[in-house]
Amino acid sequence: MNMKHISEDDLELYAVGALSELVAERLEEHLLGCSKCQERLETMDEYVRAMRMAAERIGRDERGRAVDHVTRSVRFPAEGGRSAHD
Numbered sequence: 001m002n003m004k005h006i007s008e009d010d011l012e013l014y015a016v017g018a019l020s021e022l023v024a025e026r027l028e029e030h031l032l033g034c035s036k037c038q039e040r041l042e043t044m045d046e047y048v049r050a051m052r053m054a055a056e057r058i059g060r061d062e063r064g065r066a067v068d069h070v071t072r073s074v075r076f077p078a079e080g081g082r083s084a085h086d
């Protein structure tokens with residue numbers, strides 16, 4: 001069996017729920033038969049969870065930046081030069 005393994009990118013998108021249904025389905029099919037990718041997904045899941053927690057903390061610090069927004073597009077929009085420090 002030489003199926004292609006799931007790419008790191010797809011795995012990450014899947015973990016945050018950002019894949020389209022069709023792609024997610026295919027990915028799940030592969031996951032069912034591939035313990036290696038299952039393990040990778042678990043690792044990715046933990047990573048995503050940690051990132052969410054960090055994002056929440058940052059969100060709280062900066063008053064109300066939506067966590068969803070952060071996890072979906074991972075980088076903050078650099079809006080016009082207002083520093084967080086005061």
Ligand SMILES: [Zn+2]
Pocket residue numbers: 004005006030034036037
């Ligand atoms: Zn695999």
